[in-house]
Amino acid sequence: MYQRLLKIFILAQDPQLESILKKLRPLEQFSHEIICQPHANGARLADCSVIILDSFTSNSSFIKKIHSEKNKDSFLIGCFTTENLNMLAEVHDILDQVWVRPFAEEKILSSFKKIMNGIKESEDASLTQRYLDTLIDSLPDLIWFKDARGSHLKVNNSFCKAVNKTKKQIQDRGHYYIWDIEPEEYAKGEYVCLESEEIVLNKKETCLFDETVKCQDELRKFKTYKSPIFDKDGRVIGTVGFAHDITDLQNLMIELKILMESLPFAVMVADRDKIITLINQKFMELFSLDQRDLAGSRIDSFIDESRKFTRSKKWIIEQEEENTLMLSQDTVLKIHNEPLLDIFGILAGYIYLFVDITLEHSHKNRLLMDANTDHLTGLNNRRSLQDFMRKTPCQHSTALLLADLDNFKEVNDQFGHDEGDRILVAFSTLLQQIFHADNLFRLGGDEFAIVLPDMKKNEAPCQYAEKILTGFDSVLLKQFPHTRVSVSIGIAIDVDDSENFGELFRRADMALYEAKNAGKSAFRFWSHHGADP
Template sequence: MYYCKLAIRIFSRDDSWLQQLQQIEPPENFEYDPAVFAEFDAGEARKGDLIVLDTKLPYDLCRIRTYCKKSAVLIFCGEIPETAGLSTDELNACSDVWSKPLSPNLVEFRLKQVLSQIKLRKEHFLTQCYLNTTIDSIPDLVWYKDTRGAHLKVNNAFCNAVGKTKKDIQGRGHYYIWDIEPEDYAVGEYICLESEEVVLQSRETCVFDEKVKSRLGMRQFKTYKSPLFDEDGELMGTVGIAHDVTDLGNMMVELKIILRSMPFAIMVYDHKGVVTDINRRFEEYFQIEPEEIIGKDFNEWRKAIIKNPKTNDSGKLEIRLANSGIERIVEISEEPIVDVFDSFIGKLFVCRDVTKERSFEQRILLSANTDALTGLYNRRFFYEKIEENRWKPQISLLYVDMDNFKLINDRFGHQVGDDALKIVSDNLKTCCPEDMICRIGGDEFLIAVLGKCSETGLEEKAAWILRRLQKVFDGTDAMGELSASIGIAYTLDQSLPIDQLIKQSDIALLSAKRSGKARYCLYSDMLKDVIDRRGR
């Protein structure tokens, strides 16, 4: 939409001009600013967009034209002898020449024609202005071609790319503009001319990836080409827009290099969940080729591959992979990818091999929780684990202590003593594979039975341990004098302090030793009274 105030200057002694003009409705978007002067006034002439000369003139028409705006419409009205006697230069100085006499109808008709032409010229100028300003503001290359391939209009970006002016380009073809010899084009990877034919034949917008040799070297373009039709629906050419993606392409190459050199397995997928890239480490971890997954749905792949994940202390998922005989523990993290407007455009799916870390952590944890000599759990871990299981309906303890251990240690040395402790721990593991076994110090061991177990079951377990240990000890010369005693205690009271339960099992152990060693004893309140009276 536009608005135009049309300055009309009429130089005439005939007042009917103004009356005639007032009867003509202004064209759409126009408004009249009319004025009539009896004599020619150069100052008023300079203001006019439409100038009618119907009076005696002080100068010839060529000079009068110099007083007018370049775009002004200049009409000379004169008697037939006057109009017939105008020189070629004077005729060229005018926009039109009207011979008098003019009837009112003819004046109205001709004025309407002139106003219509002014409107068309105004709209043509505005259209050209809008178009030129728009395409010259676009950083992409823009061009218009006829069906022969001649360039009709291009923008500044196009001129900068080819190193030529718009005047040089207008009417010229592809080879001249891009400085390419037909022979080079034939053996190169260029598809520009072929793509024009595709657009003309398909009669619809098409998108192409095109390479062009420019004054800046080889450039990669993403081009959008559309057909142009005339008023009768016939093809008259094409319009193209080319976005230079050379730098973006180089960035993508660099990104691929970085991606492939990363020590992590990485997958990239877009906002629609479509996989766009993977690196070599990803191929290695998941034993997959790029063509098997790129372009596929990420969530479908994930459901098929990521099974039984566990959450680690950092809140990230971990899975176990076993490919080509190599087992890995992999930590998974997903990082969003956003554009400059903070809009989500995809994600990085990153898999980090934490096998060594977890192995190291396991060794540290094992070292902190176990006895270095026997490999059994230590006192610290015993308390920690018992507290975690206090909710269970029954906690039972078997307090195992070796008889005559000091005698063996003193007689045969600490190496034999250490061997004896290892033998005991190995046999306790065999006898109680589902129970928690701890070495709480010296030659003392605690076996925790977590869950329901009858007194008979506890006594049978203790008897089995004693028989097995005795058989092992009797089979060696150095350890023949060794035996073991066991104190048994259990509770159904979840509020009973664990130290209290340990004390009860210790009392039962003391009773077993006083009864002759190499035996077990089950704790009871009566037993506690007996021990308390005798003293320890």
């Protein structure tokens, strides 16, 4: 976000240091301007980030003068020889680094790189601090950071306004001073701020409190979130608080509305009769509806009569085993509903949360697709076929074609597995030109299955087998003329509604065996009398 020019001033009689430092590439977001001259006349030291004294280092008064003129955040480096190192006793406390002549280029570059990294870390930290200040000062709610002892380290403008004090007055001060309350008055009142801090420190987790606070002689009610702050070792070193003034809220519904609007997902609230009473802004944006369109309507009023779409047709409704999903062109929502019970545990209504699970759903589908897809050919794999057979009954007139490549092992042995893979991919492409991808399965190796539902006549699967053989001869044999590869096909069909896929596979396999024995590059149709040509 920032671009920083580092001005580097070198006071030297020769350009050796300048030549060395020019070899060092600036860090990201930084550029260098190196100024090398034999005197300090005209040098604007206050504008320099790094000042290197390679001359006059035998004069401690001169070094101190330079130190007094430089910017407080700039680095001051002194270069010494073994003869004038004794001067360090007078100036070591004002120098950031000491370089010794004769210079070792590698050490100089390493030392200067550390300075550059230090400047960048300081710049990044300053920017992060400005990010934080801008963020918290832009919010209307009270925000504060405390150390473990309860001293305020940072607050936002809203906090200062509430207590009528400046940030400087609040810095490092405790609760009683900031809120203008005496310990005795705190003990008598309904104040819980200090106690809630202890709860957060002990529980080491975010907690929500209802707190009463005295603001300029006026009691205010706050809904306050407080969270522990941990150091890198996991120890609690303080707390951060976020307080929302709810003094002027008239009833629970208004408070609920505030909570709903702060949620990152759509929310709908209905009474016990499932009449909509409240929706949040996210809901209106998602479904292009207004509060006035739904208030007083039943919760299914924006659902199509088929219960498969919203009335706008922009969302599809799917029912999974345990969840109800809503799908649009680029978003997937999971509907989570919970009953709302009153103080006596009696049903008072319902709350519906429409949670965006687009990434989760996409990831799940991608994993499922990977698990059920043959990575070489892109066809469904054996696992996919097993799922299909488990979920789908073997219906009447379902045909099964088993296709097996002839002499495929010979191809792998003579021309290598890469050539074999190319043949498998080419054959898979041929199958996809003839059949829908959902009907195709690679069982492994050179064996493929084609499931064809609703084959009323035996001629239909035979015609498909002919297409495979013809396509193989016209396409694959031309692509791979150096091989003797061909394809044999076994066909079986369920004709009496009593067969299962296991029996259908057994029969198709027998027909395939007959096709192989008949000289290959052929198909056979299973019948009660054996495999027919």
